[in-house]
Amino acid sequence: MPRVSQDQLDARRRQILAGARACFARHGYEGATVRRLEEETGLSRGAIFHHFRDKESLFLAVAEDDAAAMVATVAEHGLVQVMRDLLARADEPDQAGWLGTQLEVSRRLRTDPDFTKRWAARSEAIAAATRDRLIRQRDAGVLRADVPVQVLAQFLELAYDGLVLHLAMGRPAVDLEPVLDLAESVVRRQR
Amino acid sequence: MPRVSQDQLDARRRQILAGARACFARHGYEGATVRRLEEETGLSRGAIFHHFRDKESLFLAVAEDDAAAMVATVAEHGLVQVMRDLLARADEPDQAGWLGTQLEVSRRLRTDPDFTKRWAARSEAIAAATRDRLIRQRDAGVLRADVPVQVLAQFLELAYDGLVLHLAMGRPAVDLEPVLDLAESVVRRQR
Numbered sequence: 001m002p003r004v005s006q007d008q009l010d011a012r013r014r015q016i017l018a019g020a021r022a023c024f025a026r027h028g029y030e031g032a033t034v035r036r037l038e039e040e041t042g043l044s045r046g047a048i049f050h051h052f053r054d055k056e057s058l059f060l061a062v063a064e065d066d067a068a069a070m071v072a073t074v075a076e077h078g079l080v081q082v083m084r085d086l087l088a089r090a091d092e093p094d095q096a097g098w099l100g101t102q103l104e105v106s107r108r109l110r111t112d113p114d115f116t117k118r119w120a121a122r123s124e125a126i127a128a129a130t131r132d133r134l135i136r137q138r139d140a141g142v143l144r145a146d147v148p149v150q151v152l153a154q155f156l157e158l159a160y161d162g163l164v165l166h167l168a169m170g171r172p173a174v175d176l177e178p179v180l181d182l183a184e185s186v187v188r189r190q191r
Numbered sequence: 192m193p194r195v196s197q198d199q200l201d202a203r204r205r206q207i208l209a210g211a212r213a214c215f216a217r218h219g220y221e222g223a224t225v226r227r228l229e230e231e232t233g234l235s236r237g238a239i240f241h242h243f244r245d246k247e248s249l250f251l252a253v254a255e256d257d258a259a260a261m262v263a264t265v266a267e268h269g270l271v272q273v274m275r276d277l278l279a280r281a282d283e284p285d286q287a288g289w290l291g292t293q294l295e296v297s298r299r300l301r302t303d304p305d306f307t308k309r310w311a312a313r314s315e316a317i318a319a320a321t322r323d324r325l326i327r328q329r330d331a332g333v334l335r336a337d338v339p340v341q342v343l344a345q346f347l348e349l350a351y352d353g354l355v356l357h358l359a360m361g362r363p364a365v366d367l368e369p370v371l372d373l374a375e376s377v378v379r380r381q382r
Binding site (some may be wrong): 030093097101104106107110116127147152155157158159160162163164166168169170171176178184187190 | 193198219221278284287288291294295297298300301302307339342343345346348349350351353354355356357359360361362366367369370373374377382
C-alpha cells in the first residue's frame, strides 16, 4: 500500500473544505446532503468522512477556517477590515449563501449544548483578537479613552453581526461603505 | 347559521397569531408543522387556514405584527428604543426562538422572489420610520449634522440587525446596555 504524504492529506482536506463550503452555500445546512457533498467535493463519502466525523464536524471545520482567517485579519487590520472584506465580496453569491448557512444553525445554538460549545470557541477567538487589537490601539493613543475597551469591542462585534445578517438576507451591499466608516470612527479618539 | 361578528373574527385572528408565534419560536419555521400549529393555537387546521392562506402567509403575518409595533415605537422613541425593548425581553426563551425563525428564512430571501417581495415591504416600513424620525431630530437640532441622515439610519439598522443575530444565537444579553448607549450617542449632535 503506498504511503500517503502529509502534503497529500492536507491537500485532500482543503479540497473537501472548499467543496463543502460551496455545497452549504448553495443548499443550506439541511440541504447539503451526503450525495451533494460528494458531487461538490468530487470525492466519495468514504473519503470525506475519513477526514471529518460527520456533517456537523465538516460544517464547523469550514467555520473554523473562516475564524482563523478572521483572527489573522483582526490582529493586523481590525474587525472593520473584516467587514470591508465581506462587503468587497458581496457580489459573490456563495458568500451570502455561506453566511446564510451560519444563520440557519441559530436554533441549534440555543438548543444543542455540544454544538454551542464548539461554536463558542470560534466566536471567543475572534472576540479576544478584537479586544487585543483595541488595547494595542489604546496604548498607541489612537483609541477613544472615554469608553471601556470591552464596550468598544462589543460595539464592533454588533456591527459585524449586523453586516452578516444584512448580507445573508441578500440585502444590497451598495452604500454600506460610509456606514462602516462611521462605525470605525466611533472607536477612534474623538477630535 | 349564526353570524360571526367582526370582533369575534379579529379575536380569532389574534389567537392564531399568538399561537403561531409561540409555535415558530419553539420549533423553527420548518418544524412548525400543521399539527403543532393546531396544538399551539388550540384550533383546527380548517379554522387556521380559513384566516391564512398557508404557513408562509401565517409566518409573514406574525412578522408584519412585529413590524407594525416596531414602526410605532420607532416613530415615537427611535430604533434604539426598539433595541432596548428587545434587550429587556432577552430572558424570554420564545423571543430568541422567534428571532431565530427569522434567520432561518434567510435562504428563502435570496432564492424566492415572491417571499422576498413580501418581506421587503415590512423592512421598508421600518427603514422609512427610522429615516423620518432622524429627519425630525435633525430639524430639532439634536442630530449630528456632519453625516447624511441616510447613513445614520443605515448605521442604526446595522446595529439592530446585529442585536437580532446576537440574541437569536442565544448569546448573553447582559452588558449590552452600554453598547446601545454608545450606538445612540453616535447619531446625536457631537459635543
